[in-house]
Amino acid sequence: DAGVIQSPRHEVTEMGQEVTLRCKPISGHNSLFWYRQTMMRGLELLIYFNNNVPIDDSGMPEDRFSAKMPNASFSTLKIQPSEPRDSAVYFCASSPTGYQPYEQYFGPGTRLTVT
Amino acid sequence: GQQVMQIPQYQHVQEGEDFTTYCNSSTTLSNIQWYKQRPGGHPVFLIQLVKSGEVKKQKRLTFQFGEAKKNSSLHITATQTTDVGTYFCAGSGNQFYFGTGTSLTVIP
Numbered sequence: 001d002a003g004v005i006q007s008p009r010h011e012v013t014e015m016g017q018e019v020t021l022r023c024k025p026i027s028g029h030n031s032l033f034w035y036r037q038t039m040m041r042g043l044e045l046l047i048y049f050n051n052n053v054p055i056d057d058s059g060m061p062e063d064r065f066s067a068k069m070p071n072a073s074f075s076t077l078k079i080q081p082s083e084p085r086d087s088a089v090y091f092c093a094s095s096p097t098g099y100q101p102y103e104q105y106f107g108p109g110t111r112l113t114v115t
Numbered sequence: 116g117q118q119v120m121q122i123p124q125y126q127h128v129q130e131g132e133d134f135t136t137y138c139n140s141s142t143t144l145s146n147i148q149w150y151k152q153r154p155g156g157h158p159v160f161l162i163q164l165v166k167s168g169e170v171k172k173q174k175r176l177t178f179q180f181g182e183a184k185k186n187s188s189l190h191i192t193a194t195q196t197t198d199v200g201t202y203f204c205a206g207s208g209n210q211f212y213f214g215t216g217t218s219l220t221v222i223p
Contacts, residue, residue, distance in 0.1 A: 035213075043158070043203065043213040056210065091157055103148065104205075106157040 002026070004107035006092050012113045018080040021110045024073055025094030033104060034067055034077050035091040043091075049075065082114045118142060119206050121214040129222050134194050136217035138187040138204035145207045147180055147187045152216075153200040194221045 005024040013019055025032050034046040047057040052069045060067070064083070069075040079086055089111050093104040118141045128134050138147065146165045150158040162171055164180035164187065171178045177190045187204055199221050204214040 042215050045211060045213070048211070058210070093158075103160040103163060104150075104158075105160065109157050 004092055004094050004105055006090075006107035006110050008110060009108060010111045010113075012115065013082055014115055015083055016081045017114075018078065019082045019086075019112060019114075021077040021090050021092075021112070023075045023077070023092030023107060025075070025092070026096075026105055027073065029094035029096050029105070031095040031097070032069060032075050033093040033095070034075070035093065035106075036088045037091060037109075038088045046077070079112075082112075084114045087112055087114050118208075118210075119204060119212045119214040121202075121204060121217050123217055124215065125218045125220070127220045127222060128194050130196060131193050134191040134198070134219055136189050136202050136204075136219075138189075138206070138214050140185045140206050140208065140212075142208045143184050145184075147184075147207075148205045149178055149187075149189055150203045150205060150213075151200050152203065156200075158203060158213075191219075194219070196221050196223055 004026055007022045030051055032049045035043055036046055037043045044059055046059045047067045048055050049069045065079055067077045089109045091106050091109045093106045095102050095104045121136055121138050146163055148163045149161040151161055152158045162178050164178055167184050168182045169180045175192045179188045189202055191198055201216045201218045203216045206212055
């Protein structure tokens, strides 16, 4: 079975541009998570969906960030406008069960560089 | 701010030595998970602990959940070069947090 799929794997963009990161969770998983990882701040949970509904978006840094999950097999994380401090690795993860996070399966990540 | 802290932040060991990382939460956790992230890779789920005082083993790895469900540890016996990576705990309380991670280097 395919794992969590993320695209693109690498993204380099200029400050002010819009960036869209994509994720396809494992089929049958009910929960989807977006994380950001940097050396300074470690692994941060940005937003969590359960059955396509956003449950906790308290980790979303600011209004420039938005996430959607239009169906069970696709989610996007958009940054508009992007800034250099958004440079990080963004991971998507999915989980097979319910409200409380259980074992999470991470995608390979998108390495974003904003110049 | 960060509610799940791990120590040490970095650990260098000679191959064959033991290694332990500790995870501490400011709040009681309903469960705790451990993940391993190889350099350049993504976190991979290792195990979940749910019960107070629970101990689980995976070959050379021993995981423990504290009696108060506020701390946990991961112990690796006789490290190998394949153990290199960053080990994260992740706890569920009111919210879900990843710990700060412990980066393990194994010197052959």
